[in-house]
Amino acid sequence: MVHPQSASAIERYAILVSGAGKTLNGQKIINNVSLAVPRNSIYAIIGPNGAGKTTLLRLMNGLLTLDEGTIRYANDEHQIAVLLENDYLFEAKTGRENIRDFGIYFSLDLGQSSSAVDRYSSLLQLDSALDNKVAAYSKGMKRKLSLLVTLLRNTPILMLDELTSGVDPESRRVMRSVLNQLKEEGRTVILTSHDLAEVQKISDWITILNGGTVVETINNQVFEGDLEQRLFDVLEGIK
Numbered sequence: 001m002v003h004p005q006s007a008s009a010i011e012r013y014a015i016l017v018s019g020a021g022k023t024l025n026g027q028k029i030i031n032n033v034s035l036a037v038p039r040n041s042i043y044a045i046i047g048p049n050g051a052g053k054t055t056l057l058r059l060m061n062g063l064l065t066l067d068e069g070t071i072r073y074a075n076d077e078h079q080i081a082v083l084l085e086n087d088y089l090f091e092a093k094t095g096r097e098n099i100r101d102f103g104i105y106f107s108l109d110l111g112q113s114s115s116a117v118d119r120y121s122s123l124l125q126l127d128s129a130l131d132n133k134v135a136a137y138s139k140g141m142k143r144k145l146s147l148l149v150t151l152l153r154n155t156p157i158l159m160l161d162e163l164t165s166g167v168d169p170e171s172r173r174v175m176r177s178v179l180n181q182l183k184e185e186g187r188t189v190i191l192t193s194h195d196l197a198e199v200q201k202i203s204d205w206i207t208i209l210n211g212g213t214v215v216e217t218i219n220n221q222v223f224e225g226d227l228e229q230r231l232f233d234v235l236e237g238i239k
């Protein structure tokens with residue numbers, strides 16, 4: 001695990017978290033968390049329910065403020081697009097109308113015909129459904145539309161909370177391919193997931209969080225074991 005402290009470290013990292021702490025309702029939810037997210041990597045945060053993954057993401061994207069520690073960004077903090085754990089879509093509107101409305105909200109220049117909308121809807125295999133009402137979308141289609149809106153913000157850093165939760169294997173494959181393309185474009189993706197097989201397929205780095213504390217960070221480019229087994233072993237070891 002790298003805990004870079006030097007001033008130049010931020011040039012190699014998209015985000016540096018150092019000694020982060022957060023108390024909510026009198027309970028310490030995040031406790032002395034340090035992690036370094038290399039630029040242009042896919043970085044996963046995993047751990048049991050209640051480990052603090054979403055809270056840590058919220059601290060990293062500025063939705064929550066730190067009580068202790070620091071978070072440093074290579075880019076402007078506001079250049080982070082966040083996909084929340086739940087979809088917040090306008091069900092009574094079509095996919096295209098949702099894109100238009102979120103485009104206005106995020107001040108995106110989408111125009112009448114946007115090549116980015118065409119490109120991402122095609123990559124996500126959502127193009128043929130864009131004129132249908134979202135209420136008729138499956139869970140996977142809603143997740144893809146939420147991801148599409150997140151991608152349209154064209155930020156160097158993306159934070160995706162439970163992207164593939166409730167999504168079928170084919171849609172997961174499509175999303176995986178999109179994330180790999182984002183990485184090829186030089187972007188940094190931070191994600192949380194309970195889908196360990198998926199995490200193992202896509203991530204460069206994996207941090208295991210438990211009880212608000214980092215218990216291990218794995219370099220997945222050299223890790224050859226079974227992630228599920230590793231998680232169980234690590235959690236068992238600290239019981």
Ligand SMILES: Nc1ncnc2c1ncn2[C@@H]1O[C@H](COP(=O)(O)OP(=O)(O)OP(=O)(O)O)[C@@H](O)[C@H]1O
Nearest residue numbers: 024025027029047048049050051052053054055056
């Ligand atoms: N606003 C809040 N006020 C009080 N407690 C909170 C708040 N938000 C989260 N918590 C608590 O913090 C702990 C961590 O929650 P968090 O959602 O970050 O975990 P998680 O690892 O993302 O869990 P899951 O895998 O279930 O999504 C939980 O015990 C939760 O109840």
